[in-house]
Amino acid sequence: MTSTRSSTARPPGPKGRLLVGNTLDYDRDRMAFLRRCHQEYGDVFSFDDRTIVVLAPDLVHDMLARTNEDFHSESTPIATRIDPERAATDAQVWMTARRKGWHGLSRTVSHAHSARLHPLFRRTLDETGGRRVEVLDVMEQFAGRATADFCLGADSGGVPEVLTENVKAIEPLGGSSQLFPAWWPSKRIRRFLRARESTLVVITEKIRQRQASSPARPEQPQDLLDVLLAARDPELSELQVQRLLRGIMLAAYGVPASALTWLVRVLATEPELRRRVSEEAEAWPHEEAPPLSALPQTEAVIKEVLRLWPPTWLIGRTARRETELGEWRLRPNDQVMFSPYLIHRDPRWWSDPDRLAPERWLDAQASPHRHTYIPFGAGPRVCVGTQLGMIQMALAAFWLVREYEVTTEDGACPPKFQELLQPQGFTARFIPRRAGAGSA
C-alpha cells in the first residue's frame, strides 16, 4: 500500500482533555484506551505530542531491530533526563557484558542450574503448607530464588530478599504514566532509591567475596558470576559485572513470576490441558529433569500462555535521533510504545485469537505470521533469558503436575494491566502428593 501522507505528519489520535491530554483516560484503564484508539485510528496513533503507539508487526519489528542505533530501550521508574551520548555509552557497556553473559546463559550454567531448580521449587511450594495463597507471591519467591541461584549459585544467600524489595519498590512507580524525579519528596521514591542502592551494595559484596575466595576460575562454570569473571577479550570491569547481574536478576524476577502464575492458573482451571501435560510428565522415565524437547505438549501450552498473557504487555522505545518509522517522522526523545498483548490477540494474525489453543503450536506446517509472536521481544535487545525462561516454565509445569494437586476457587480472576500483566488476586492451594511433604 503506498502512502499519500507526508513523513512529517504526526499520526492521528485522540486530542485529549485540556491540560491533562489523554493521561487520565489512559491511566484509568490502559488496555481499554489502547483498544479504543486502535479501533478508531488504526495501527499507528499518537498518544500525545511526544508519544506514538505502533501495533503493526512489521513496524514494531523494524524498530526493535534498530534498537541501540536509532532507538534506545533504557528506561527507569523515575524521571531522568536521558543524555543521548550517555545512553549510547551505557548501551555499549551493557551490550559487551550481555554478549559475555549470553554464553553463560545458554550453555553449562543453564544445565547446572536446572539440576538445582527442583529443590528450590519444592521448598517454595512446600512452605505454603497447603494453605490458600496468592500464587503470584509464591511464584515471585520461586523466581527470586531461581534467578539468585542462576547468577550466584551457592553464594546467593540474602539476594532474593533485596531483589524482592527492589521489585516491590518499583511496582507503585510503574503503575502510572507520570514519572517523578529522584529529588521529589515522596516516600515511594525514597523507598525505590534505598532499595536500588541496597541491591547494588549486596551484588558488589558478592562479586568481591567471590574474587577473594576463589581467584582461579573453575573449569566448569557453575553460575553466571563464574562466567562473567572468567570473560577475556575484553575482561569485564566490576561495574559491568555488577550492572549485568542486577539487570538480569531484576528482569528474571517479576516477568517469569507473572508468566508462571498464568501457567499455574491454566493448569489449575483447564483439566484437559492439565491431563495432557500430566501424561507427558508421567511418561518421562528418568530421574533427572527432562529437556524441553521431551515436553512438546507442555511447551505448546507455555507458548500459548505467553501469547495470551505476555507479562510485558506494553514495551517502549525512545528515538535517539531524528529518524523515521514507516511513513512517520520521529524527533529525538519521541517515545514509541507497542503492545505484544494486542498484537498476539489481533484476529488478522491469529485465528480465534482469544482461545487458548496449544494445538496451533503442534502443527509443524503452521507457523505464526511474521513478527506477530513477541513475548520475548526481538532484535538486539531480545530477552537474554528466552531459553532459560522456557526451560524454567516447562520444569515448573513438569514438577507441578507430578508432585502437587492445585486447587483454586478464583480461576476467573481478571487480568491486571499495570507494569506487568498479571492475574488479579489469583489464589490457590498447592497440596503435595508425596507422603510426609508440606507438613512443616
Ligand code: HEM
Ligand atoms: C517467561 C519468561 C520471560 C519472559 C516472557 C521475558 C520477556 C522479556 C522481554 C519481552 C524482554 C524485552 C523487553 C524490551 O524489549 O524492552 C526481556 C528482556 C530481558 N530479559 Fe526476559 N523474559 C523472561 C525470562 C527471563 C529470564 C529467565 C532472564 C534471565 C536469565 C531474563 C533476562 C532478561 C534481560 C537481562 C533482558 C534485557 C535485555 C536487554 O535489554 O539487553 N528474562 N525479557
